[in-house]
Amino acid sequence: xxxxxxxxxxxxxxxxxxxxxxxxxxxxxxxxxxxxxxxxxxxxxxxxxxxxxxxxxxxxxxxxxxxxxxxxxxxxxxxxxxxxxxxxxxxxxxxxxxxxxxxxxxxxxxxxxxxxxxxxxx
Numbered sequence: 462x463x464x465x466x467x468x469x470x471x472x473x474x475x476x477x478x479x480x481x482x483x484x485x486x487x488x489x490x491x492x493x494x495x496x497x498x499x500x501x502x503x504x505x506x507x508x509x510x511x512x513x514x515x516x517x518x519x520x521x522x523x524x525x526x527x528x529x530x531x532x533x534x535x536x537x538x539x540x541x542x543x544x545x546x547x548x549x550x551x552x553x554x555x556x557x558x559x560x561x562x563x564x565x566x567x568x569x570x571x572x573x574x575x576x577x578x579x580x581x582x583x
Contacts, residue, residue, distance in 0.1 A: 477500070477504060478501060478504055481497040481498075481500050481501050481504075482497075482501070484497040485497045485498060485501075522557055522560075525547065525549060525553070525557055526557050526560055526561055528547045529543055529547055529554065529557055529558055529561055530561050530562075530582075532546045532547060533558075533561065533564065533580065533581060533582045534581065534582065535581055535582060535583075536581060537567050537569050537579025537580065537581045538579060538580055538581060539569065539571070539577055539578070539579055539580075540554045540555035540558060540577075540578065540580065541554075543558055543580065555578075558580045561582075563582050563583050564580050564581070564582060564583070565580070565581060565582075565583045566578045566579065566580050566581075567579050567581070
C-alpha cells in the first residue's frame with residue numbers, strides 16, 4: 462500500500478511550468494491559454510533574474526579565490542598546501558582553485574600518498 466502511494470506521488474508531481482504547458486496544449490479557452498502563457502513568461506523572467514545575481518556563497522568565496530590567486534605560482538602546488546596558506550579547509554581549497562582563471566593541474570607524486578593534483582598558474 463505504501464509503495465503504491467509513493468509511486469502515485471512521483472507520477473502526479475508536476476511543476477508549474479509543466480502545468481501551464483499542459484493547459485496551453487489541452488484547453489480550448491483562449492483566455493486560459495493567455496493566462497498560462499503569461500505565467501510561463503513570468504517564470505522565465507524570475508529564473509533569469511535569479512541566475513543573473515551571485516549567490517551568498519559565491520559572494521563569500523570571492524575573497525578566498527583572490528587569496529588563492531595570490532598564493533599560486535608557476536610551480537605545482539597541492540590543495541593541502543594552498544589550504545594551509547589561505548587558512549581554509551583542503552576540500553574548499555580544492556573546489557575553489559578550479560574557479561581561478563588560468564589555473565592548470567598536473568598529477569604530482571607524493572611520497573606515502575600516491576598521486577595527487579598539483580595546481581599552478583599557466
